[in-house]
Amino acid sequence: xxxxxxxxxxxxxxxxxxxxxxxxxxxxxxxxxxxxxxxxxxxxxxxxxxxxxxxxxxxxxxxxxxxxxxxxxxxxxxxxxxxxxxxxxxxxxxxxxxxxxxxxxxxxxxxx
Amino acid sequence: xxxxxxxxxxxxxxxxxxxxxxxxxxxxxxxxxxxxxxxxxxxxxxxxxxxxxxxxxxxxxxxxxxxxxxxxxxxxxxxxxxxxxxxxxxxxxxxxxxxxxxxxxxxxxxxxxxx
Numbered sequence: 634x635x636x637x638x639x640x641x642x643x644x645x646x647x648x649x650x651x652x653x654x655x656x657x658x659x660x661x662x663x664x665x666x667x668x669x670x671x672x673x674x675x676x677x678x679x680x681x682x683x684x685x686x687x688x689x690x691x692x693x694x695x696x697x698x699x700x701x702x703x704x705x706x707x708x709x710x711x712x713x714x715x716x717x718x719x720x721x722x723x724x725x726x727x728x729x730x731x732x733x734x735x736x737x738x739x740x741x742x743x744x745x
Numbered sequence: 746x747x748x749x750x751x752x753x754x755x756x757x758x759x760x761x762x763x764x765x766x767x768x769x770x771x772x773x774x775x776x777x778x779x780x781x782x783x784x785x786x787x788x789x790x791x792x793x794x795x796x797x798x799x800x801x802x803x804x805x806x807x808x809x810x811x812x813x814x815x816x817x818x819x820x821x822x823x824x825x826x827x828x829x830x831x832x833x834x835x836x837x838x839x840x841x842x843x844x845x846x847x848x849x850x851x852x853x854x855x856x857x858x859x860x
Contacts, residue, residue: 637788656794664845673754675835675850676757676789683846691846723788727845730776736788 634659637737638719639724654709654722654740659683662726665707682707700726714744747772749836751851758826759859766821766854768836776838778819780810783833831858
């Protein structure tokens, strides 16, 4: 099993460019999450999907959109990147019968 | 609403010495408590969790934590650290009825093990 995978690992964007961060899991997770990690701030929830076909805003959703394409995949889109979106982005998943979240390796994004 | 405080942003410790990483939380409801470890350039990995039962929880890599309800603390301890324990450690809480979308993470403690 690959677990939770994320692509790309690194990305540099110019202000105003768009991109999609991909996340996939083969752990039969019902719920999936997108977080951003900034120095001294821990992880903050951007969006989550409690089940296939549903998405909801987290703590910091502005400037982002998400798509739960199917049970396995949950993508995060930046329509017009801003320097404030420079961060490390983590995808995570969880199952309703297990009190644990599993995290992907992260995508490091730099917006110039 | 809940909050998590990790007062120590960095903790240097000599190899084979004991270490304690502190975590305090506040919440108006009962919570589950977690410790995660993040090695450089990697994602978070579950170290241990407290859901119910015994307040002393043992995790991977020789770590343990004790839940103290009266002091609202969940401090992480290891009796003898190794170089490979150098990483950042995050405490997190989840309300019992809220689901992981309600998780709150602390700001992290960087453990630096000195040879």
